[in-house]
Amino acid sequence: MHNIYTIFKKEARSYFNSPAAYIVVTFFLIFTGYFFGTNLFLMNQANLRTAFGIIPLVFVFFVPAITMRLIAEEKKVGTIELLVTYPLKDSEIIVGKFLAALALLAAALIFTWVYAISVSFLGNLDGGQVVGGYFGLLLMGAAYLAIGIFASALTENQIVAFIVALVIIFVFFLLDKILFFIPTPLVSIFEYLSIDYHFENISRGVIDTRDLLYYFSLIFFSLLLASHSLGRRKGD
Amino acid sequence: MIELRNVTKSYSGRRAVDDISFSVQHGEILGFLGPNAAGKTTTMRMITCYMPPTSGTIVVDGMDTNENSLEVRKKIGYLPEMAPIYADMNVLDYLHYAGELRRLEPAHKRQRIREMVAVCGLEDVLGQDIGELSKGYRQRVGLAQAMLHDPDILILDEPTAGLDPNQIAEIRVLIKRLGQEKTLILSTHILPEVQATCSRIIIINRGKLVADGKPDELSAGFHGQEIVQAHLKAPRDALLAKARQMTGVEGVREIPTDDGTIGIRLESAAGMDVREGLWKLAVAQNWPIWEMHRERISLEEVFRVLTQESEQPTS
Structure with missing residues (x-):
């Protein structure tokens, strides 16, 4: 725990010290704010459905941007050599970095509470849906982050890490959008594998263990793969 | 203290280190010599548990690097080539971070940092970002982090690279002093440095061990x-x-x-x-x-x- 906390502190500080993180968060807020604002008055309903509908898509681009440097940069600069010769497990490095990225994601989400607060002035906002929605976004974001860290552990090139993460996440995102083309017996499998499908359940305010299990296992396996590929140093 | 038995490392078929065996006793300063790309860095990386050997075993203080990696890493202080350190951290923060990863008690950590800052002459740059430092200072920060937890074994990959002659002289004095109570392995391709500091020399070439002995033995017994x-x-x-x-x-x-x-x-x-x-x-x-x-x-x-x-x- 101590090692994870040390890594977390160091990574979180370098996030909040670097202009890149602020730029990425700003873009995230501009995009979500734009889509939220344009549709809210058209729909004329006091809920956050439009925001929760668009954030998963924005995450597809936002999350790889915050995870791409986590390990790829250390590999490129060579600092990974010192880090992994310190007495700490590869998994502790991965989890510490994952939690730091999650903190940045949570910080970005906190700013979107403005939407919830302004909507609550306009009408009767369903608190359960909002809490569920944020909980779902956090879980979904965490799953994306875990995939992003895995992609970052594969390469020393941040651009490659970004693209690989984007592609994997986008596939998970699209799975339930293409159900129309899938043979009927496979539909439920594709639906179950889709990140968005589980998010829709949670964002309605329904917290089902199946959905939680899905997210936690996705996070766990991605982090496991990331720590495995960090341990597999070049040359083997 | 450190023993390598038939250690081989291949990178996609090419043998970077080819069946090397040697051992280092406590209190020895071992100079590791070889032309560029001879396998010096690879050997050091295997001893420090950065990567495992393809075959053969490395035993550090009675523990196998493959089976007991965490314990081995606790005993070793390592300065990689070019001292790769986070450019966006300042010197003091970095040393605190290194001390925390080494799990030093807070009071002990502060005291060790003070000592290392004095030994490595870092007083003037404590608040500066490491990315802004000259190569010599960065090297010294690397040395400071390697010695921070007072390890029994120090492994230094080209410790004097990028230093000016005065600094090199200082580092040599430091290495000699450390060698009295610790085990040191240092790699270099600067030969006078080895003659000035090392009690024993190993020369490797193309991954193979070609000579092993005291500096004067090597030069005297050479021609026969x-x-x-x-x-x-x-x-x-x-x-x-x-x-x-x-x-x-x-x-x-x-x-x-x-x-x-x-x-x-x-x-x-x-x-x-x-x-x-x-x-x-x-x-x-x-x-x-x-x-x-x-x-x-x-x-x-x-x-x-x-x-x-x-x-x-x-x-």
């Missing part, structure tokens, strides 16, 4: 013979003939001189000193000796011959 050169004022033919008759002399050659004397080069078996015999001969014949010295083969020569010799059969 002793060589004495002398300039005498004497008739040439008589001198050469008498010299050939001397006991122990196996070969005599004339060497050119520029002061009107006759130069000779005497070869004899290892351990056979012919200087006294030459002096007696000169006194008996009344030939003044202008100059006489025993030729010492320098480490440079040993290094050059060893690393070039083993290149020939492969190419």
Whole structure:
């Protein structure tokens, strides 16, 4: 725990010290704010459905941007050599970095509470849906982050890490959008594998263990793969 | 303290380190020599558990690096080549971070950081970002983090690279002092550095171990013979003939001189000193000796011959 906390502190500080993180968060807020604002008055309903509908898509681009440097940069600069010769497990490095990225994601989400607060002035906002929605976004974001860290552990090139993460996440995102083309017996499998499908359940305010299990296992396996590929140093 | 047994490392088929075995005792300062790309860094990376050997075992303080990696890593302080350190952290923050990863108690950590800052001369740059530091300072930050937890074993990959002559002298003094109580392995391709600091030398070339011994053993025992050169004022033919008759002399050659004397080069078996015999001969014949010295083969020569010799059969 101590090692994870040390890594977390160091990574979180370098996030909040670097202009890149602020730029990425700003873009995230501009995009979500734009889509939220344009549709809210058209729909004329006091809920956050439009925001929760668009954030998963924005995450597809936002999350790889915050995870791409986590390990790829250390590999490129060579600092990974010192880090992994310190007495700490590869998994502790991965989890510490994952939690730091999650903190940045949570910080970005906190700013979107403005939407919830302004909507609550306009009408009767369903608190359960909002809490569920944020909980779902956090879980979904965490799953994306875990995939992003895995992609970052594969390469020393941040651009490659970004693209690989984007592609994997986008596939998970699209799975339930293409159900129309899938043979009927496979539909439920594709639906179950889709990140968005589980998010829709949670964002309605329904917290089902199946959905939680899905997210936690996705996070766990991605982090496991990331720590495995960090341990597999070049040359083997 | 450290033992390598038949260690091999291949990178996609190419053998970077090829069946190397050696051991390092407590209190030794081992100089690791070799041309670029000889496998020095790879060997050090395997000892520090950065990557496992393809085959063979490495035992550090009784523990296998594969099975007990975490415990081994606790005992080692490592300075990688070029001292890769986070550019966006300042020196003090970085040392605190390193101390926390080494799990030092807060009070002890602060005290060790103070000591290392003094030893490595970092007082003036504590608040600066490491990315802004000169190469020499970055190297010193790297040394400070390697020694922070007072490890029994220090592994330094080209510790004096990028330092100016004064700093190099300081680091050498530091290394000598550390070597009294710790085990050190340092790699370099600067030969005077090895002669100045190391108690033992290992030369590797193309992944293979080509020499292992004390610095003077390596240069003395290298040719397997002793060589004495002398300039005498004497008739040439008589001198050469008498010299050939001397006991122990196996070969005599004339060497050119520029002061009107006759130069000779005497070869004899290892351990056979012919200087006294030459002096007696000169006194008996009344030939003044202008100059006489025993030729010492320098480490440079040993290094050059060893690393070039083993290149020939492969190419």
